[in-house]
Amino acid sequence: MATIYQVSELAGVSLATVSRVMNNNVRVSEATRNKVLAAMEQLGYRPNSIAQSLASNRSNSIGILVSELHGPFYGEMLTGIEAEFRAAGKHVIIAAGHSERVTEEDGIEFLLSRNCDALILHVEAVSDQFLIELSKQETPFVLLNRQVEALADRCISLDNELGGFLATDYLLSQGHRHIAYIAGPMWKTDARDRFRGHQRALAGYQLAAEDKLFYEGDFRETGGSKGLQALLASGRPFSAVVCANDEMASGALTAARELGYEVPADFSVMGFDNVNFAYYTYPKLSTIDYPISAMGHMAARWVLKQVYKQSSIAVQQVFDPHLIARDSVAEATIT
Amino acid sequence: MATIYQVSELAGVSLATVSRVMNNNVRVSEATRNKVLAAMEQLGYRPNSIAQSLASNRSNSIGILVSELHGPFYGEMLTGIEAEFRAAGKHVIIAAGHSERVTEEDGIEFLLSRNCDALILHVEAVSDQFLIELSKQETPFVLLNRQVEALADRCISLDNELGGFLATDYLLSQGHRHIAYIAGPMWKTDARDRFRGHQRALAGYQLAAEDKLFYEGDFRETGGSKGLQALLASGRPFSAVVCANDEMASGALTAARELGYEVPADFSVMGFDNVNFAYYTYPKLSTIDYPISAMGHMAARWVLKQVYKQSSIAVQQVFDPHLIARDSVAEATIT
DNA sequence: GCTATAAATGAAAGCGCTTACATAATACTA
DNA sequence: TAGTATTATGTAAGCGCTTTCATTTATAGC
CATH class of the missing domain: 1.10.260.40 (lambda repressor-like DNA-binding domains)
Structure with missing residues (x-):
């Protein structure tokens, strides 16, 4: 060479x-x-980009930590990020955190040791305190899909509370009054926020969430099917169930069918995220759109602006979810 | 520092x-x-890994080129690759090729300029000749999901012909004799190979593929729905349709439903790939499993062995698909 | 105890660039 | 046209490591 x-x-x-x-x-x-x-x-x-990096103290690489590389969600996100950086001649180093504290911390350490100019972090298990400490080191980072008060200027997130509200409000507007809820793991902020939105929507109709109509799932398909069974077993009638993500909604759909119920005739089902397969389920899932690709783009632009000083770039930090009405929700029949 | x-x-x-x-x-x-x-x-x-790289002439980074970062398929593949390298302390630089010649070539150039120690390529549009030329340069690479005679020792691929055979053979064993075929774009080798397998299976029963029961799709959902409509419109009766991938199968399923047909009562549908959402369709898709995660692992191990001289590693180059029987295929009723 | 050999350590030359700083060439001013 | 301000180019000192080769120190053999 x-x-x-x-x-x-x-x-x-x-x-x-x-x-x-x-x-x-x-x-x-x-x-x-x-x-x-x-x-x-x-x-x-x-x-020789290595030599350039050494001499200029710039690696032109950005470390990305996501929970998983597979799954409908992260793929979209990575696509957004890669496209933006590729166009800017930067490259992307990827590591998976698997939603576990140790793996996430290791991943960050790994990325740091790779001399990344910046990090884009989609972390779930690591503590706020850890992130605050990290922010004192020299490598800048953005947080995707996480809200940390003290680091507000580096957070790019979805208004999950609003999403939760939208889902339930839609159901209410369709006449539903007995709405069950299958939540995500409540130690995750987004799970909590979505549920808060649900509560707020109910409150708007002078209603409150009932313990019997609540099930804490795991954001996975089985969580949805088990959740639906538990809800049905509770004996408490409901005409709709909102699931805190699409995986669980799909699980609920499958379980409903297996137990002889018909959706949306017997009850309606709402999802959340609008992942690709939400379109493939039967009935097609009504859900809340999570503009994850756009958010990936934005995280990349944050880096371009803050780290590579491309000052002309505009950055949006909070994104709004919106409703996608498909076939899994119907009007409530008179109760 | x-x-x-x-x-x-x-x-x-x-x-x-x-x-x-x-x-x-x-x-x-x-x-x-x-x-x-x-x-x-x-x-x-x-x-400082940059300085290490410069001095040792090893970047400890491996470039990965995939068609897309999103979608059920590539995510699995990347997961396999990342896991393997992470454990070895190597890191992965990712670029997307979008199945277009120019973007793929650019991507390779980009990765090369990043001083990768090796490349893992999942390319579709680039010519064999280009790859052969590339193999003369110093950076070694493996080809994932592609078979190039002259580069056989660097190919890790699925026996697509066998997969195609398995799909149709299964249908035949269930009594189907009029089997329609929705192919992928025939300029892609895997699409052609799968179709050849289909033909071989038919031949085993003294049957041949009929032009009227063939449709060339695009590996995407719409291809499946359009394909099914075309097949139906041909007037030629069939009791089963095999689709060259799951996306198209899903499209066919949806179209069938919309046109008032019931699967598998009216006709059976086979997919190919066994991507995650194949499980979420209704009815659940019977398909051919593509062990893409295992193949990703293997590509990584090829690199570890050939480039980083971890000689103890065993590498498997050709993988066998196998049948996943779910709910979209039923026995043929007497014709 | 003295030499022959092996093991541990140090000195220093790069790896291929970037970037002050110094210098040479050119343009501009009056 | 000398004097100064600009602009274009060159010189050389690193960036933080690895690695060869030389040197020192320990170990063994007799």
């Missing part, structure tokens, strides 16, 4: 000049620039 | 010694090793 030195020799200029035309920031005369370009071309020169 | 130099000073040894304990390959006396370790600990030293 040709080095900058060979290029400089061929072009008959100094190392510095070659470097200058590469970074075309400083003025170089047209004549020499062309000579250098020609030499590069001729040698098939490709800059 | 502390450097190796400060560590060496604190420990009262030379740079070289510190470097040696870091790479703990050369003999260092217990006493000095402990002194150095203590000094590192005390300074919170973390090696």
Whole structure:
């Protein structure tokens, strides 16, 4: 592989000049620039990004920590992030945190040791305190899908409370008054926020959430099916069930069918997230759209702006969910 | 950030010694090793991986090019790859090729310029010739899900022909004799291979594929729904349709429902890939399992073995698909 | 105890760039 | 046209490591 030195020799200029035309920031005369370009071309020169990084103290790489690499959710997110950085000539180093504290902390450490210029973190298990400590180190980071008061300026998040509200409010507007709720793990903020939105919507109709119509699931399919069974077993009648995410909603749909119920004739089901398969379920799932791809883009832009000083970029930090009405919700029949 | 130099000073040894304990390959006396370790600990030293790479001419990073980052398929693949490398302390740089020649070539160039030690390529649009040329450059690569004769030792692929055979053979064994086929884009090798398998299975029963029962789709949902409509419109009766992937199968399922048909009562549907949502469709899709996560692992291990010389690792290059029988296929009623 | 050998450590030269800083070339002013 | 301000280019000192080779120190053999 040709080095900058060979290029400089061929072009008959100094190392510095070659470097200058590469970074075309400083003025170089047209004549020499062309000579250098020609030499590069001729040698098939490709800059050594490692050497560039060492010398400039910039790795041009951004570390991404997501919970999982598979699953409908993270894929969308990564797509948004990669597209943005690729266009900017930066690259992305990816690690998975698996929603566990130790793995997440290790992942961050791993990314840090890779000299990333910045980190985009989608962490769930790590404590706020840990993140606050981390913010004191030199590597900047954005938090995706997490709200930490003290780090508000680096958070990009969805208004989960609003989403929760929208879901239940929609059901209420369709005449439902007995609404069951299958929550996510309540140690997760988003699970809690969504439930709060649910409560607020109920309150708007002078209603309150009932313990008997509440089940704490795990954000996974089985959580939804078990949840539905538990709800049904409680003996408390309901005409609709809102699930805190689409996986659980799908589980609920399957369980309903297996138990001989028909959705939405017997009861309605709402999901949350609008992941790709929500469209493949039967009936097609009514849900709340989570603009995760857009949020991924935005996280990348935050980095471009804050770290690479591309000041013209605008950054939006809080995103609003919105309702996607499909086939799993029907009007309540008179109770 | 502390450097190796400060560590060496604190420990009262030379740079070289510190470097040696870091790479703990050369003999260092217990006493000095402990002194150095203590000094590192005390300074919170973390090696600068960029400098290491420059000096050692190893970036410890592997470039991955996939068609998309989202979608059920690639996520699984990436998970397998990441897990393997993370455990080995290597990291992964990811780019998306979007199934287009130019983007794929750009992506490879991008990864190459990042000084990756090796590449894992899941490319579709790039020519065999391009890959053969690429193989002459110094950066080694594996091909995932692609079979190039001249590069056979670097290919990790699924026996698609066998998969195609399995799908149709299963239908035949269930008594179906009029089997329609919705293919992928026939310029893709896997689409062609799957179809060949279909033909071979038919031949086993003295049958042949009929033009009227063939539709070339695009591997996407709409391809499946349009395909089913076209097939139905052809007027040629069939009791089963095999789709070259699950997305199209799902599209076919939806179209069938919308047109008033019931699956599998009116006709059976087979998918291919066994992506996550195949489980969420209604009826649950019978399909062919594509062990993509295992193949991702294997690609990573190929790199570990060939590039990082971890000779103890065993590598499997061709994987066999197998049948997943769920609910979308029923026995043929007497015709 | 003295030499031959092996083991542990140090000195120093890069790896391929960036970037002050110094210098040379050119343009502008009066 | 000398004097100054600009602009273009070159020189060389790192960036933080690895690694070869030389040197020192310990170990063993007789």
